[in-house]
Amino acid sequence: MSAYWSTGVDLPNLQQPALARLTDFVTPLAHVFFLRHMAMPEIDRATWRLAVGGLVQYELSLSLADLEAMPQTEVCAVHECAGHPLHPTVPVRRVANVVWRGVRLSEVLKQACVSPAARFVWSYGADGGDYHGIDIPAYVKDMPVSELHGGEAMLATHMNSEPLSDKHGGPVRLVVPGFYGTNSTKWLVRLALSDTRSPGYFTTVMYNDRVVKDGIEQLSPVWRVAPHAVMVQPSEHARLTSGSQKIVGWAWGADAITRVEVSTDEGTRWADAQLDARNDHAWQRFEFEWSPPSSGTYQLRCRAFDSTGLGQPEHGVRNAVFSISVTVE
Structure with missing residues (x-):
């Protein structure tokens, strides 16, 4: 690339x-x-x-x-x-x-x-x-x-x-x-x-x-890295089968990330993901179990918060909240 x-x-x-x-x-x-x-x-x-x-x-x-x-x-x-x-x-x-x-x-x-x-x-x-x-x-x-x-x-x-x-x-x-x-x-x-x-x-x-x-x-x-989280599984526009799904991603920032939240309903409700501790200045893996209530198209979002309490804004910044669209068949 x-x-x-x-x-x-x-x-x-x-x-x-x-x-x-x-x-x-x-x-x-x-x-x-x-x-x-x-x-x-x-x-x-x-x-x-x-x-x-x-x-x-x-x-x-x-x-x-x-x-x-x-x-x-x-x-x-x-x-x-x-x-x-x-x-x-x-x-x-x-x-x-x-x-x-x-x-x-x-x-x-x-x-x-x-x-x-x-x-x-x-x-x-x-x-x-x-x-x-x-x-x-x-x-x-x-x-x-x-x-x-x-x-x-x-x-x-x-x-x-x-x-x-x-x-x-x-x-x-x-x-x-x-x-x-x-x-x-x-x-x-x-x-x-x-x-x-x-x-x-x-x-x-x-x-x-x-x-x-x-x-x-x-x-x-533009010096210190702001808190950021992205999903790598599933991918954008993925077509998923019904049943339990695993949402996986990475979170990082200049300061250690202490919490990652995931939303499966366009940001109406948020829930904590399981988050690994940080080693060195590496990114941190997070995981979230999700059972879609029905078939259809869903917008998945994730956001990170660091040890100082700083989080990701909704829009208008380089570390805006990350979202993808997936379809459950």
Whole structure:
């Protein structure tokens, strides 16, 4: 599966990817989505280097061999696309659950001795070029230094035990568990520590939600993953036989999901599903037993709530309540 964000994207098609294929806890590489904003860069892995600078005591220039010589770590984490940056309220439900392997970002920054004045890490990709008529010198994102305290952000070199492919951002990409995929910069070539946010186009214009606070509209960075749940069984437009049915899906968010509810009558009534506990930053499986009272067409819905009490809105946001239509014969 591939996609390229452009003005020609068919948004209705983006709303309903083949979620029915995502039945494995760890998503097979063949089913992991990949996206790019500009042309994919060509990188020579033998000569690739990562520059680390800005508000640091020691500037670094690291090769793949340098990274491989450092302590390695793994994390199983949900990888979710935030959606089309020009249409941020359209749910696209592009998601996977993968095992990343690489070096903790904190290990690299420890070598550089980050200044106490640093508040943000800017990450630069090797990709650049035209984006809807805007000349982008390089794809740049940022993240708060405070998010490094958990120690799970990493410079990933492997996905599901395989070397990170070119299309998925290899040889090295930044991975920030709990943040939307747009923040996990692909084709990583530079890190810069700063006391301010990056002025880059994808931090100041794209990937910002408009929120009203105290009557004033403000831009809110698209960073932390909002609670989300989808059904993978049954699939959209499935034709089911009468009798007991099993509704199965995945739920995830930056914070652990503590409750998933399912409705089989277009949202009139909701009931709790059985929910697995979270490991690492992985998604959580939920299951719901349903006995349709009669034949006919049913709209099934699911929604998740996280440990902070945050849930999924009905509509108008990227994590709007998920629904499918099925027919019981």
